[in-house]
């Protein structure tokens with residue numbers, strides 16, 4: 001959705017920038033070009049040997065003269081085969097190396113870009129850059145670029161030889177190359193368009209299948225099976241039609257591809273025979289001429305493809321550099337310092353925030369203080385900005401007004417790596433990855449010791465993991481074991497407390513829990529909270545009791561701060577928010 005908004009540079013420029021990835025493989029690229037060049041050269045010599053065979057041993061009936069020429073032709077054939085092997089081998093090595101380096105950098109860049117970037121870009125857009133676009137670039141670098149040079153060189157050399165053999169016929173061949181090239185160019189363009197359409201439709205269909213698998217419960221319970229089935233059939237039909245279009249296109253052009261060389265060949269044979277009978281050329285010349293001429297068909301035909309591929313690679317390079325050129329706004333400020341440990345004194349000072357996608361501020365003039373060791377709960381109606389507020393502390397987004405301080409220091413003056421070690425978060429949805437329990441736990445602290453892991457599990461009441469089939473090495477997530485909502489929450493809590501963060505930010509860690517599990521997790525939370533400064537978003541009155549003080553967030557600003565009982569007594573709006581949530585819970 002956002003690609004249109006991005007600035008467009010010249011495509012050639014983006015492709016040129018890829019050279020830094022090509023440079024480490026410069027030797028291989030040269031070797032590839034040399035191998036391809038020599039192989040083509042060897043194959044060009046063979047018709048000339050044939051000419052000598054026809055005009056020498058054959059026309060003079062001299063059998064002994066055949067042997068050396070025959071052996072030479074054989075040797076050239078073997079040489080060519082060997083060189084083709086070398087080229088392909090080097091090509092795969094170099095091309096895959098370049099693609100991997102590019103993809104690694106792209107992935108690292110994506111990981112470094114702020115959350116706001118991912119809000120703006122669709123996952124599919126990023127995925128296609130990391131896969132299809134990079135493959136297109138690889139194809140061009142490994143194949144297109146080399147053969148662009150080789151094919152043009154072949155064309156020039158062969159035409160020169162043809163002129164040498166018999167100039168009038170050479171002109172005919174050169175003229176026939178023009179329509180052949182144009183056909184190839186048009187076909188490539190049309191083919192690429194259709195291919196892209198087929199690819200898009202395949203993607204759409206895959207999305208449909210994925211969504212209906214993920215949403216199978218919703219689809220069943222709302223009785224939408226027929227509707228989804230219909231959607232799938234119509235998507236599959238469109239895909240089928242496009243694939244047939246593609247096949248028809250290829251069939252139509254392929255016959256033209258055969259027609260032009262065949263007609264030219266007919267003309268050359270006819271005029272060539274006349275020339276031979278009139279002694280304008282020898283029989284050997286004619287044989288060599290025809291063989292050489294047939295060697296031109298593939299380079300000319302493929303030139304159209306290569307140019308189309310080059311164009312595609314330019315667009316792909318543009319799309320990839322769109323991502324590389326996105327500046328990360330959330331970076332270390334000049335002079336930012338490493339902070340080893342913090343007391344945990346968190347202050348919001350006149351904080352304002354609006355998302356880039358809308359000018360309407362979500363937070364306005366938020367002043368808030370969480371003293372070391374204290375737990376402050378944030379309460380507010382849905383959409384009041386609670387999640388937004390909490391995401392400012394680990395700098396998932398930066399404040400657009402005011403500042404947030406930790407122990408009196410603006411968090412933007414603390415290096416990001418430090419800040420994210422000091423501040424630990426758990427969000428509403430308790431995201432776990434398809435990996436082992438241990439990997440999920442030590443996500444932010446890969447160096448955590450066994451004791452630290454056990455302690456974190458203990459505190460978060462997540463010791464159930466020891467009873468899993470393979471303990472901490474059990475895989476969870478899509479291809480592994482499913483955990484219940486409560487188990488996921490407790491695991492996410494354990495992850496958050498691992499490494500003893502100075503500040504804990506918990507966004508509604510008890511959402512999606514039934515009452516029984518809730519009490520388990522609440523107990524876990526109580527222990528977690530007793531150890532650190534905490535900012536805790538809560539919905540339920542029972543969880544509010546865990547906090548020392550509560551702040552009421554209304555329309556993006558803090559309207560009251562006090563203990564739970566104070567606010568209950570004095571503020572009807574506070575009572576309203578909590579009872580609304582209580583009703584929501586009962587309704588569930």
Ligand SMILES: Nc1ncnc2c1ncn2[C@@H]1O[C@H](COP(=O)(O)OP(=O)(O)OP(=O)(O)O)[C@@H](O)[C@H]1O
Nearest residue numbers: 119355357362380381382383384385386387388389
């Ligand atoms: N990534 C985003 N981009 C643009 N606007 C957003 C984004 N996330 C949230 N908003 C908007 O900001 C406002 C506050 O959202 P936020 O998620 O902070 O509310 P919340 O208090 O956490 O709500 P809930 O109780 O439902 O979790 C909403 O109006 C929402 O539409």
Ligand SMILES: [Mg+2]
Nearest residue numbers: 386387388428
């Ligand atoms: Mg929220």
